[in-house]
Amino acid sequence: MGNTLILEFEKPIVELEKRIEELKIFARERDLDLSDEINNLQVRCDKLKRDIYSSLNSWQRIQLVRHPQRPTALELIDLIFDDFFEMHGDRLFGEDSAMIGGIALFKGEPVTVIAPQKGRDTKENIERNFGLPHPEGYRKAIRLMKQAEKFGRPVITLVDVVGAYPGIAAEERGQGPAIAEAITVMGSLQVPTIAIITGEGGSGGALALAMGNRVLMLENAYYSVISPESASIILYKNDQHAKEAAEALKITSRDLLEMHVIDEIIPEPLGGAHKDPKQMANLVKEALDRNLSILKALSKEELVASRYERFRVLGAIAAQ
Amino acid sequence: MFKDLFRSKPKYVTVRPNRQQDFSEKKEIPDGLWVKCDKCSNILYKKDLERSFSVCPKCGFHFVLSAAKRIEQIADENSFEEMDADLETADPLGFPSYMEKLKKYQEESKMKDAVITGRAKIGGIKTVLIVIDFNFMRGSMNTVVGEKIVRAFETAVKEELPVVVISGGGGGARMQEGVLSLMQMARTCLAVEKHSQAGLLYIAVLTQATMGGVYASFASQADIILAEPGALIGFAGPRIIEQTMKQSLPEGFQTAEYVHDHGHIDHIVARPFLKDTLAHLLAWHVR
Numbered sequence: 001m002g003n004t005l006i007l008e009f010e011k012p013i014v015e016l017e018k019r020i021e022e023l024k025i026f027a028r029e030r031d032l033d034l035s036d037e038i039n040n041l042q043v044r045c046d047k048l049k050r051d052i053y054s055s056l057n058s059w060q061r062i063q064l065v066r067h068p069q070r071p072t073a074l075e076l077i078d079l080i081f082d083d084f085f086e087m088h089g090d091r092l093f094g095e096d097s098a099m100i101g102g103i104a105l106f107k108g109e110p111v112t113v114i115a116p117q118k119g120r121d122t123k124e125n126i127e128r129n130f131g132l133p134h135p136e137g138y139r140k141a142i143r144l145m146k147q148a149e150k151f152g153r154p155v156i157t158l159v160d161v162v163g164a165y166p167g168i169a170a171e172e173r174g175q176g177p178a179i180a181e182a183i184t185v186m187g188s189l190q191v192p193t194i195a196i197i198t199g200e201g202g203s204g205g206a207l208a209l210a211m212g213n214r215v216l217m218l219e220n221a222y223y224s225v226i227s228p229e230s231a232s233i234i235l236y237k238n239d240q241h242a243k244e245a246a247e248a249l250k251i252t253s254r255d256l257l258e259m260h261v262i263d264e265i266i267p268e269p270l271g272g273a274h275k276d277p278k279q280m281a282n283l284v285k286e287a288l289d290r291n292l293s294i295l296k297a298l299s300k301e302e303l304v305a306s307r308y309e310r311f312r313v314l315g316a317i318a319a320q
Numbered sequence: 321m322f323k324d325l326f327r328s329k330p331k332y333v334t335v336r337p338n339r340q341q342d343f344s345e346k347k348e349i350p351d352g353l354w355v356k357c358d359k360c361s362n363i364l365y366k367k368d369l370e371r372s373f374s375v376c377p378k379c380g381f382h383f384v385l386s387a388a389k390r391i392e393q394i395a396d397e398n399s400f401e402e403m404d405a406d407l408e409t410a411d412p413l414g415f416p417s418y419m420e421k422l423k424k425y426q427e428e429s430k431m432k433d434a435v436i437t438g439r440a441k442i443g444g445i446k447t448v449l450i451v452i453d454f455n456f457m458r459g460s461m462n463t464v465v466g467e468k469i470v471r472a473f474e475t476a477v478k479e480e481l482p483v484v485v486i487s488g489g490g491g492g493a494r495m496q497e498g499v500l501s502l503m504q505m506a507r508t509c510l511a512v513e514k515h516s517q518a519g520l521l522y523i524a525v526l527t528q529a530t531m532g533g534v535y536a537s538f539a540s541q542a543d544i545i546l547a548e549p550g551a552l553i554g555f556a557g558p559r560i561i562e563q564t565m566k567q568s569l570p571e572g573f574q575t576a577e578y579v580h581d582h583g584h585i586d587h588i589v590a591r592p593f594l595k596d597t598l599a600h601l602l603a604w605h606v607r
Contacts, residue, residue, distance in 0.1 A: 164536075166556030166564050171574060172582045176535035176555035183509040184541060203493070204536045204555075207502055225493045225502040225533070234495060235416075249498045250413050259412070261499050308514070311507050312470070315463035315500035317407050 004274075007063050009052060016045045053270055058246035061220045062228065065160075065199040069274040071281075072131075073100060073115035073158045076198060079281030080288070081106050081113060090139035093173060098129045098165070099137030101144040103153070107289060112148035114141045114209060116161035118199075132165035135178035138208055142178075142185050154192040154292060157209040160199030162227070164208070182208035187311065190304055192295035194288065197221045197262070198273075201251075213298075213307045214291045215261070217253045218280075219268040223261065224251040261314060264291070357381055359550075373591040382548050382591055384528055386429070387436040387453035390486050394595050395449060399441035404471055408432045409464050409497065418496040425456050433464040434489075437472040442484065443599025445606060448476040451486045454528060460491030461534055466504025469538060473511035482521040482602055487539040490552070492532020505537035512541045521605040523598060526576065526585070527551050540584070544601060547576035547585045548594070554579070 006014055020041045027034040056064070064070070077084050081104035089095045101114040116133055119125030141157075148155045164175050186193055186209065195212035201223030210223075217223065231245035232238065250256075253265045266287045269276035295303065355364050360379035369376065373393060374383040385393070391400050411419055426432060434456035440449040450472050452459045469485075476483045493501035515522060524542035526535075529552035536555050547553060554574040562569060572578045576588050589597045 164555065166560045168561060168565060168567075168569065168573065171554050171556065171561070174540075174582070174584050176532075176553075177540040177584060179536040179555070180505075180509055180538070180540045183506055183537065184513050187506060187510045188513050203502060204505060204533055207505055211506060223499055223502075225498050226495050231495055248413065248416055249495075251499065256499060259500065261503060308510055311503065311510055314503040314507065315412065315466060315497070317410070317463055317467045 005068055007060070007067070009056070009060050010271075013045065013049055013052060016041065016048060020045060049270055053272075056220070057243075058222065058249075058252050059228070059243040061252055062200075062222055062246060064220045064272045065218075065222065067272060067274050068120075070160075070199060071273055071277040072120055073117045073160060073198070075120075075277060076158055076281060076284065077104065077113055077115065079277060080284050081111070082108075084113065087144060088140070090136040090143055092139055093136045096129075096134050096137035096140060097127060098131050098133040099140055101141060106156070106292070110151075111154045111156050112144055113156050113158070114144055115158035116205075116209070118160060129165060131161055132163060133161065133205065134165050134167075134170045135173040135175050138164070138175075138178040138182045141209060142182050145182075145185050145189055149189050149191050152191060154194065154295070155186065155189060156288065157186075157193075157195045157212070159195055159197045159201055159206050159209050160221075161202050161205050161209075162200050163202035164205030179204045179208040183211055186211035187307060188304060190300035192292060192298070192303060193307070194291055194295070196266070196284065196288070197223050197253075202227065211307070211311070213295050213303060213310065214263045216264045216266055216287055216291065217256065217262045218266050218273060218284075219253055220272055221253060222246075222251040223256055224249050259314075358383070375591050380549060380590070382528065382550055384454050384488070386455055387431065387451040387486075390451045390453075391436065391438075391440070391449065393591070394442060394484070394486070394598065395440035396442065396444065400438050400449065401440070402436060402438040403475065404437060404468050406432060407464050407468055409462055411497075412463060412500050413496070413498045415496040415498070421496075422457070429453065429456050431456055433462065433468075434459050435465045435468050437468045439475075439479075439481070442595065442602055445599065445602040446479075446481055447602060448472050448479075448481050448483045449486075450483065452488045452534070454488035454490060457494065458491035458529075459488040459534070460494035460501070461489055461504050461508075461537075462494040462497040462501050463504065465494075466501075466507050469504075469508045470511040473508075473515045476520060477515050477518050480518070480520065480607070482523070482605060483515060484598060484602075485522070485524045485539065485542065486527060487524060487530045487534055488527045489534025489539065490529035490531050492534055492536075502533065505533050508538035509541060512538050516541075516543070519607075521602070523601060525589075525594065525598075526553050529553070531555070531557060545584070545586050546589050546594075546597065547580065547587075549576060549588055549590055551576040553585075 084104040086102040100117045103110050104113050116131050118131030119128045193212045195210040195215045197217040228242040228246035229239040232241040256262045266283050269279045273280040355366050357376040359381035362378040435452050437450045522542045523544045524539050526547040530539050552574050
């Protein structure tokens with residue numbers, strides 16, 4: 001990728017890569033054999049990458065999942081599923097392009113796929129309201145979930161959303177009730193539900209689509225009750241402490257696995273999903289396939305009961 | 321008379337002599353003989369205010385009530401049996417300065433956390449009553465609030481009882497317990513759904529203020545949704561909306577009346593009528 005945005009913590013890697021490139025050119029121009037030096041640097045560079053990317057703090061991971069080149073839902077859907085057929089509208093008020101949904105094939109079998117959709121550039125972001133859904137987006141999701149249940153299709157959600165849109169019209173049309181209903185409906189479906197947090201898991205707007213029998217999460221994704229910036233404003237009266245707030249909120253995939261909020265971490269290609277979307281999709285496919293076959297063996301009643309139990313224990317306080 | 325209970329715009333000044341009670345120890349009304357109304361700034365005689373259910377006799381402003389006072393106004397005398405009174409948070413994230421803050425609220429309110437749940441009779445009908453106290457960390461939902469609500473709905477299913485929720489949750493999901501507070505939205509929604517599938521009645525009364533994760537979960541999933549006049553009800557906070565949209569908000573935005581006019585509330589009920597309204601609705605659903 002040519003003009004990839006370079007994040008602050010990636011600078012040492014980029015520096016080293018530049019030196020290797022320069023050395024290669026120098027060797028070619030002077031016709032020198034510098035392959036030992038170049039190999040050495042390459043080994044150092046690979047180690048540096050592994051070191052940096054494996055020890056990212058919460059704030060650095062947030063920057064990675066907000067990377068402008070991070071694959072959006074549509075790109076991932078294209079790589080994970082076949083023949084995605086999109087369906088529009090909530091049949092109540094309108095069409096919300098910040099939320100997409102439809103039927104696709106996974107390993108030859110139809111599934112319902114639902115996801116908030118961010119834009120890939122400014123123009124697309126304006127069209128898609130920066131991937132911030134209105135109530136009609138959540139109601140479209142609810143409609144498609146019920147459709148999936150009717151036809152016995154599993155529901156797969158890909159969740160990358162800063163949050164539900166905070167706006168006048170959104171409030172007037174019932175953003176709160178729409179989210180509550182999506183939580184309830186997805187949480188009660190008699191078909192397998194798998195949620196994959198692929199980027200930003202922003203509060204209620206993400207939870208509305210994350211009521212999975214299994215909740216999977218990409219390595220660098222976060223899932224939080226509040227954005228670190230907003231938490232910083234509440235705690236420190238300004239947004240300059242988002243980094244500390246991000247740590248305190250415990251929002252990384254590892255934190256959440258420990259708390260059993262998620263069931264599994266899907267590893268990302270070195271440096272993040274955007275470095276190799278195809279490999280990312282393959283890793284998702286593997287996890288999806290494995291989890292789906294476990295869930296397919298369960299009866300409708302077992303699916304509903306085990307999902308209830310899965311969420312029943314989260315933050316439960318022992319009987320006193 | 322009965323019709324009067326369901327007027328869409330009741331006058332708020334009505335005082336019913338037969339419902340006068342001794343409202344001593346009203347901590348939410350400042351000490352002293354006189355109180356200034358937050359809305360109309362009129363100086364009110366404290367005893368008058370207490371007799372009028374903490375509703376300003378001049379302008380109808382509904383003062384915020386503590387959970388204890390709420391229960392006193394709604395439950396039949398001596399009928400309330402509290403459940404799970406001792407549940408306390410374990411500070412699951414070890415969040416900076418959370419426990420100190422919590423201790424302060426606990427000492428002030430004599431409550432362990434922001435919700436009181438229990439069995440009660442309302443107009444003689446056995447009900448599970450859930451009351452959130454806005455004074456306790458703005459009535460925000462954490463693991464304790466979630467747990468107690470889930471247990472209360474599960475008890476109601478087991479004992480085939482209706483549920484009445486008096487919500488108040490200006491803080492939505494409580495930040496200091498992070499994603500585990502968020503998960504309480506999931507748990508409470510599913511508990512409500514189980515209760516609903518058992519064919520049982522759930523009435524929510526949305527009071528000042530019902531926002532964020534509280535409104536976007538159990539509070540908006542009731543069979544019948546009532547609201548107190550003037551209560552702030554919504555998903556996103558007004559300041560966030562203003563910042564996002566870079567425009568000023570319409571008059572009365574996110575008040576109970578505004579939300580009612582946009583189709584999300586069944587009936588606005590002034591506080592002096594609340595107990596009778598609940599009693600009638602409950603009576604119609606006795607199985």
